[in-house]
Amino acid sequence: MPLIEIKNLNKTYPVGKNKFQALKHIDLTIERGETVAIMGRSGSGKTTLLNVIGTLDTFDSGTYNYDGRSVGKMNDRAKSTLRASEIGFVQQDFLLLNRKTASENVTVPLMFGKTPYRKMPELVKKALTETGVPEQAKKRITDMSGGQKQRVAIARAIVTDPSLILADEPTGALDRATSGEIMELLLGLNRKNGITLVIVTHDSEIAAMCGRVLRISDGVLES
Ligand SMILES: Nc1ncnc2c1ncn2[C@@H]1O[C@H](COP(=O)(O)OP(=O)(O)OP(=O)(O)O)[C@@H](O)[C@H]1O
Ligand SMILES: [Mg+2]
Secondary structure, three states: OOOEEEEEEEEEEEEOOEEEEEEEEEEEEEOOOOEEEEEOOOOOOHHHHHHHHOOOOOOOEEEEEEOOEEHHHOOHHHHHHHHHHHEEEEEOOOOOOOOOEHHHHHHHHHHOOOOOHHHHHHHHHHHHHHOOOHHHOOOEHHHOOHHHHHHHHHHHHHOOOOOEEEEEOOOOOOOHHHHHHHHHHHHHHHHHHOOEEEEEOOOHHHHHOOOEEEEEEOOEEEO
16 A cells, blocks of 8 residues: 555645635555655646645645555544654754753654653654764754755654654755755665655755656646
8 A cells, every 4th residue: 555645636725815826636545665855847836746745734625645644534533643653844944942952952752742751761762873963962953064964854753663754845944965964864864774864855866866847837747
């Protein structure tokens, strides 16, 4: 069974009295363990598609099954539980708590799950080690480089041991060399832990590192 199976999905945003169709007849199947890049011009629907896949946003029609479970039939609570246990999110601008330490940031997703308090420090340390920044554990985010911040953000995404990472321009704020390192880190997590990766990028070199490249244009996924 595919991890993600989307059929004839449509999504509109309300704009005043009208509707703007941001996703049009999307058919998309992603198997467990795949690495997929999504490319497309600004405003083409990449973030919208990622937010729908991540169950952060709803859709108007069509079907979406995550690991065989119908997302369209889930209530908000079921979707929150799915996100907390199965999906890690990584953003271009990291979205970390800047005045908190790396460890504190990586602990946050565990607070929404069922991990006992006493087990949290060990899981946080493991995640920071996996992303190559164990020595930054007690440092505040404000005192880190962009690459270090993204490593902390990836640690936060993987601390719950998710099946899927959704990354929206994860290298968009980084220089070329650091971007390559962050991609190697994400691909390493895919190889070692089998995490499925879906990465939005404007950079064709970054996209070419993924197993499959999808292109979206005006809400239509090109095949
Ligand atoms: N909340 C919203 N309400 C109305 N329209 C929206 C909303 N969010 C996005 N849109 C529109 O939907 C389209 C797709 O937006 P989206 O953010 O998915 O694009 P994108 O491909 O991620 O672009 P970028 O590369 O600039 O991040 C755009 O035309 C945008 O204006
Ligand atoms: Mg976007």
